[in-house]
Each structure stands twice: as C-alpha cells, then as structure tokens.
Amino acid sequence: MFFATSRYTTSISNPGLTGHGGYRSGNALYGGELDGLDVLGVPAGDISEGAIRATLGKAAGKTVRIRRGERILLVQSGATHPDAALQSAMNRYYEVVPFSGLPVGKKGKDKASASKRLRMAAGQAGVRHVVVVWGTLETSVGDLPSKAVNSWIPIVGELVTDEKKATRIVTTAAVIETGTGAWRSVSSEPKVRSFHNSGISRTAKWARQVESLKAESYPDLAERVAAF
Numbered sequence: 001m002f003f004a005t006s007r008y009t010t011s012i013s014n015p016g017l018t019g020h021g022g023y024r025s026g027n028a029l030y031g032g033e034l035d036g037l038d039v040l041g042v043p044a045g046d047i048s049e050g051a052i053r054a055t056l057g058k059a060a061g062k063t064v065r066i067r068r069g070e071r072i073l074l075v076q077s078g079a080t081h082p083d084a085a086l087q088s089a090m091n092r093y094y095e096v097v098p099f100s101g102l103p104v105g106k107k108g109k110d111k112a113s114a115s116k117r118l119r120m121a122a123g124q125a126g127v128r129h130v131v132v133v134w135g136t137l138e139t140s141v142g143d144l145p146s147k148a149v150n151s152w153i154p155i156v157g158e159l160v161t162d163e164k165k166a167t168r169i170v171t172t173a174a175v176i177e178t179g180t181g182a183w184r185s186v187s188s189e190p191k192v193r194s195f196h197n198s199g200i201s202r203t204a205k206w207a208r209q210v211e212s213l214k215a216e217s218y219p220d221l222a223e224r225v226a227a228f
Contacts, residue, residue, distance in 0.1 A: 012135030012171065013078030013101070015210045027079075032103050034077040034114055039132050040174060041115035041181045064175050064184040065228045066129045071095040073122040073130045073178075078102070085211070086133060089218035093226040097125050101132070115181060122178040129178060131225065135171040135217070137210065165206070166194035169213040171221045175228065184228060188221040 010016055014030035066072060072094045076082040081098045082090075090096050099121055104114070118130045141164075172187040193209050 006141050008139045008141070010137045010139070011078050012083070012137060012169070012210075012214060013076060015137055015206075029080055029102070030078055032078060033134065034075070034101055034103055034132065036134070036174070038114040039077075039118065040176070040183050041113060062182055063228070064129075064177055064182050066094060066131075066175060066225070068093050068226060069095065070129065071097055071125075071127045073097050073099050073118065073125060073127045075099050075101040075118060075130065075132045077132060077134045082133070083214060083218070085214050086218045089222040090131070090225075092219075093222060097122075097127055115176070119176065119178050119181065127178060130176040132174045132176065133171060133221070135169060135214075137213070138168045138170075140166045164194065165209070166192060167209055167213060168192045169217045171217045173221055173225050175225060186221070186224045186228070188217045188224065191216045191220075 011030075011033060013033070014027040016027075072090065074082050074087065074090055074096045076086060079101050081100065082096075087096050087098060099118070104117070118132070122128070122130045169191050170187060172185060174183050174185045176183040191213050193213055195205055195209060
C-alpha cells in the first residue's frame with residue numbers, strides 16, 4: 001500500500017537524490033543538457049518550405065552508419081565526460097574518443113551551433129562520426145505504512161523500511177556524420193528497477209539503483225547503434 005506517491009524526472013548526468021526529501025543536485029558541474037535541435041543542426045527562426053524540400057532531396061536514400069572498429073567522438077549530454085559504463089559499452093563496437101557534453105550557453109553572433117562545434121572537434125580528431133547520448137531517469141516514490149513511524153520515533157524510524165521507489169531509464173543516441181551533418185537516432189528499451197528503503201539507506205540505495213540501470217541500458221543502446 002502506498003501513500004502520497006510523487007514522481008520526479010532527472011538526467012543520467014545529474015541523477016541527484018529523489019525521495020520524500022525531494023530532489024537535490026548530485027553533480028556540482030551540471031549546467032543543463034545539450035539542446036537536441038541545436039546538436040542536430042536544425043536552424044532557429046523561420047524555415048522555408050523550399051529549404052525543407054532541398055534538405056529532403058539531399059538526405060533521400062542516405063543512411064548514416066558507423067563501421068565497427070571505427071573511431072567515434074562520444075558525448076554525454078550534460079556531463080564533462082561520458083560515464084565509464086557508457087564508454088565501455090561503446091568500446092565493444094568502436095574506438096571511443098570521449099568529449100565534453102556541457103552546454104556552452106546561449107548562442108550569440110560569434111558562437112557556432114552545438115552541431116558545428118561537435119563536428120569541428122570530430123574533424124580535428126580525424127573522427128567521421130559523433131555520437132551524442134541523452135538519458136532520463138523517471139522515478140516514482142511511494143510511502144509505505146511504516147512511514148508514520150518516522151514522525152514519532154525519529155531515530156529508530158531511520159532504520160525502518162518506509163519507502164518504495166521505482167525508477168525507469170531511457171537512453172537515446174544521435175549519430176551524426178562529421179562531414180555532412182546528416183544524422184540518425186535510436187533509443188534503448190526502457191529499463192525499470194524498484195526497491196524498498198529506509199531513511200538511513202536512501203542515498204546509498206539510490207546510487208546503486210542508478211548505476212544498475214545504467215549498466216543495463218548502455219549496452220542495449222550501444223548494440224542498437226551498432227545495428228544501424
């Protein structure tokens with residue numbers, strides 16, 4: 001039986017902690033996510049019908065595919081460098097060149113789009129493809145009947161299992177050609193984990209749950225990228 005169920009959505013790059021204490025930042029360097037449209041090179045402002053047709057004509061029949069063993073520029077949105085588990089999963093198929101996924105900030109007249117910055121970095125490294133990964137953690141938290149114990153025996157209550165938490169992870173990768181900017185994307189199958197915890201174990205169990213979900217999601221995503 002649950003009481004006062006709540007839901008939170010966080011990033012794989014800044015999972016923080018969710019629970020009856022709410023959400024708090026888990027990454028001091030986290031400054032938000034890379035904008036998907038910006039990364040894919042979709043221009044801001046008005047887009048003419050002619051421009052859409054011209055783009056379609058160039059992309060028709062073209063497939064973005066990375067050969068196995070090829071070098072890739074790997075970027076995790078919102079992170080200074082990709083998670084070790086993500087690099088390990090991609091290393092099964094490619095030679096990984098890790099790169100920062102921290103957003104630069106709002107574009108000005110003298111600032112290129114994220115797409116051009118990443119493609120330029122890849123070009124300088126002699127890499128033909130950029131792989132940008134985003135991921136979300138959707139968490140549902142429910143109080144168990146034992147939660148009431150914490151209100152009248154605070155010390156003992158920290159040892160009582162009083163909360164059930166279920167977390168769902170989905171990761172998405174965009175594969176971008178360095179030379180052309182053409183792209184293709186794929187997502188992993190959603191993975192779900194749930195557990196019961198107490199106040200004293202909440203942070204440690206949450207961290208283990210997140211790492212377990214990542215360890216399952218990243219290999220699935222890498223396999224789907226390699227299967228293009």
